[in-house]
Amino acid sequence: MPNKGLLLRILEHDTGGKIFLSLLAVAAVLVSVLNLTVPEASALHVSTYTVTLLGKYLCYALLAVALDLVWGYCGILSLGHAAFFALGGYCMGMYLMRQIGERGVYGNPELPDFMVFLNWTELPWYWFGFDQFWFAMLMVVLVPGVLALVFGWFAFRSRVTGVYLSIITQALTFALMLAFFRNEMGFGGNNGLTDFKEILGFNLQSDATRVGLFLMSALTLAVAYFVARYVVNSKLGRVVVAVRDAEDRARFIGYKVESFKLWIFVFSAMLAGIAGALYVPQVGIINPSEFSPLNSIELVVWVAVGGRGTLYGALLGALLVNFAKTYFTGALPEVWLFALGALFVVVTLFLPHGLVGLLKRRRKKAALKEAPT
Secondary structure, three states, X not given: OHHHHHXXXXXXXXXXXXXXXXXXXXXXXXXXXHHHOOOOOXXXXXXXXXXXXXXXXXXXXXXXXXXXXXXXXXXXXXXXXHHHHHHHHHHHHHHHHHOOHHHOOOOOOOOOHHHHHOOOOOOOHHHOOOOOHHHHHHHHHHHHHXXXXXXXXXXXXXXXXXXXXXXXXXXXXXXXXXXXXXXXXXXXXXXXXXOOOEEOXXXXXOHHHHHHHHHHHHHHHXXXXXXXXXXXXXXXXXXXXXXXXXXXXXXXXXXXXXXXXXXHHHHHHHHHHHHHHHHHHHHOEEOHHHHOHHHHHHHHHHHHHHOOOOOHHHHHHHHHHHHHHHHHHHHOOOOHHHHHHHHHHHHHHHOOOHHHHHHHHHHHHHHHHHOOO
């Protein structure tokens, strides 16, 4: 009961969050039931492909929440969050590769196929431990978190802000992309990690496993939303917003601005890593293209379209833009990137607070009209 009360207090004034979480719960149950129990010949059947696609969207939504924490609430426009997402994905991919064992093309019980192909004779030291699920999950949050801690400590301590910080974060993810493209790094080079067989003993190709991963993505997204909402409603969250709105004033009254920035940046990176870890077993591959700066820029578009500084707006933007991307890259692949760029320009000029801001304005106008004069 106390836990229930805590959850209610967290969402007390968060109408958008309540609506989204309710819809998420209904969709999770409905999609699972329609996939597993309804025959494929039925019009109500939800295909496994659709389940996987929706699971991928939920991972993107979690990534959008991570960015909204630092951009919407702290004012840090990160163009490098794809790096944290990809690092979490690689940690999960390393675990899944270790589970293949002798079922690989070359039948080596220790070395992944790409290492055998490149004539590696032993497993690199940084692959040790990834045969254990608990160790891999620990690395999913630690690797992005440590990178964010080191990067953020130097950047915020040097008081790098604004566009300069955005450029540095973009340079970070670009450097990692170039590094992971190298075969010598031991992460599969250009091809990355793929051909996964199972997770925790469950066949990744089975419908039940796909549904399980989809439900895990939905549950993780809901938990992450609650935690993020709790953070922004806490004293720490209020200080972070103060840093966003008046950094010099917050520093003048005694707050260690750099520490608050670093905390929220590291926490956001960990959420991005978790999103990447959930993404990889569902799409079946992780390669250096996930580090691409373009991915980070697209992420910014998702949050801007939905409405930054709201959390649920970031979720809405991620789902809508990625649904549009899936449709238009199939129907009109040659114009999708132009449409995405135009969308960002329109939102910047005419919808600075995104779709959520537009809905709030309309609701406010309607309330003013109905108010007695």
